[in-house]
Amino acid sequence: MDLSRRYEETKEFYKSIGIDTEAVIEKLKTVPVALHCWQGDDVTGFDHDGPLTGGIQTTGNYPGKARNYEELFADIQKVIDLTPGMKKINVHASYAIFEDGKFADRDALKPEHFKKWVELAKKNNMGLDFNPTYFSHPLVKDGLTLSSPDDEVRRFWIEHGKACIRISNYFAEETGIPCVMNIWTGDGFKDIPADRMGPRKRYKESIEEILSEPYDFNKVKPCVESKVFGIGVESYTVGSAEFTLSFAAAHKDKCMPLMDNGHYHPTEVVSDKIPALLCFFDEFALHITRPVRWDSDHVVLFDDETKEMAKEIVRNGAIDKINMALDFFDASINRISAWSVGFRSWQKALLNAMLIPSEELKRLQDENRLTELMVKQEEIKFYPVEDVWNEYLKRCNAPLDSELFAEIDKYERDVLSKRNA
Ligand code: RNT
Ligand code: ZN
Numbered sequence: 001m002d003l004s005r006r007y008e009e010t011k012e013f014y015k016s017i018g019i020d021t022e023a024v025i026e027k028l029k030t031v032p033v034a035l036h037c038w039q040g041d042d043v044t045g046f047d048h049d050g051p052l053t054g055g056i057q058t059t060g061n062y063p064g065k066a067r068n069y070e071e072l073f074a075d076i077q078k079v080i081d082l083t084p085g086m087k088k089i090n091v092h093a094s095y096a097i098f099e100d101g102k103f104a105d106r107d108a109l110k111p112e113h114f115k116k117w118v119e120l121a122k123k124n125n126m127g128l129d130f131n132p133t134y135f136s137h138p139l140v141k142d143g144l145t146l147s148s149p150d151d152e153v154r155r156f157w158i159e160h161g162k163a164c165i166r167i168s169n170y171f172a173e174e175t176g177i178p179c180v181m182n183i184w185t186g187d188g189f190k191d192i193p194a195d196r197m198g199p200r201k202r203y204k205e206s207i208e209e210i211l212s213e214p215y216d217f218n219k220v221k222p223c224v225e226s227k228v229f230g231i232g233v234e235s236y237t238v239g240s241a242e243f244t245l246s247f248a249a250a251h252k253d254k255c256m257p258l259m260d261n262g263h264y265h266p267t268e269v270v271s272d273k274i275p276a277l278l279c280f281f282d283e284f285a286l287h288i289t290r291p292v293r294w295d296s297d298h299v300v301l302f303d304d305e306t307k308e309m310a311k312e313i314v315r316n317g318a319i320d321k322i323n324m325a326l327d328f329f330d331a332s333i334n335r336i337s338a339w340s341v342g343f344r345s346w347q348k349a350l351l352n353a354m355l356i357p358s359e360e361l362k363r364l365q366d367e368n369r370l371t372e373l374m375v376k377q378e379e380i381k382f383y384p385v386e387d388v389w390n391e392y393l394k395r396c397n398a399p400l401d402s403e404l405f406a407e408i409d410k411y412e413r414d415v416l417s418k419r420n421a
Helices: 003-016 021-028 069-082 111-123 151-175 197-210 241-250 270-278 304-315 335-354 358-366 370-380 385-395 401-414
Strands: 033-036 087-092 127-131 179-183 220-225 256-260 284-288 290-292 294-298 322-326
Touching: 003 021, 003 385, 021 335, 021 385, 033 069, 033 335, 069 111, 069 335, 069 401, 087 111, 087 322, 111 127, 111 151, 127 151, 151 179, 151 197, 151 220, 179 284, 179 322, 197 241, 220 241, 220 284, 241 256, 256 270, 270 284, 270 304, 284 304, 304 335, 304 358, 322 335, 335 385, 335 401, 358 370
Parallel strands: 033 087, 033 322, 087 127, 127 179, 179 220, 220 256, 256 284, 284 322
Antiparallel strands: 290 294
8 A cells, every 4th residue: 555645635635625734734743742651550659658649540460561660761761762742751659769869758758869860851842740649648547638627738739739839840941842831630539428618628739838839830830620529529529620620710820620530420521621611711631541431541442522622622723721640541452552642543534623623613503504414414425535544644753554563563572571570
């Protein structure tokens, strides 16, 4: 099959419907998407031996998981090679690197503990995003952190948040690229609380205190992520959708909302929420995942809702306004494959959205030509996106879909299988 010839023909086809595939490819290459470091080791991190807490769970024990930063960095480097498009690396505070065994607790983290991450980013000309880690720590007291009624517990976690602002600032300064810093906690209750407002008021004040740490909002971009429930936290979540959205709206000059598409009731869709938020926020953030019946954090696929989210971003001209980050963790399959398939799927969704004649479809809607709109939308689904995808992969030096598994398999044989001795 002559892929170049197919691309040339497809390019002409898209030109005939007013789409410049060359411009699309060039644009997509420049859109940063954050690759989450935590897929590589099942959200374990380097700063504790305890279990994963906070209402999130990884399931599976596929061999070859990264056991230290050297292995995690090697795996990330492999994923970079296996995926097209611009990346940022998304780092969690629990991935602090303590050299010479000098441990620092989360309230005492410093930029120096993330120096190696900066080196990795610089080596690949990438930006870095950051996340304070409000889980997997003994001071998560009775399931609460920033909303705890215990002053000392709250103080510890506020100091953690402030330390993370300083580290985010260091990332932005070092890379020259703004750093998105996402605040998520699993704070909540398994069963029916007697006070729903008290924890939320404390949470509000705690986040406000974190954000009182000085920073330039053009460089450090704090977000607040909501959630509907977690495992063991089924009845009540402090940082609910209404809470975080209201918080972000009330602090627009220093903070923005983050929507994770695994964090809503199963029939709600983030694709519909994106244009709603765009009416009110110049900029916001997304965690892109795949919920299967719950916030299961399955690998992102090129499925209908993923495509729909990308369409809302692209057709509303928001590709440069939305900070896109992946957030899933599957421990039951090869982790390099999970990462690569997820990253590539989101790239496909963006490309697919960029190849849709949206203006024409909007016109059909506005002229109430809805029969024609349905027929057209179905026609578009079979347009030759694949030819443009293959060309994009070629220009990014990334393997074709048909070559991906062999690459992953080779890395598993050469590298991953030698771990776990
Ligand atoms: C958990 C949230 C959160 C985490 C990461 C590890 O439900 O989605 O974003 O996945 O912080
Ligand atoms: Zn998330």
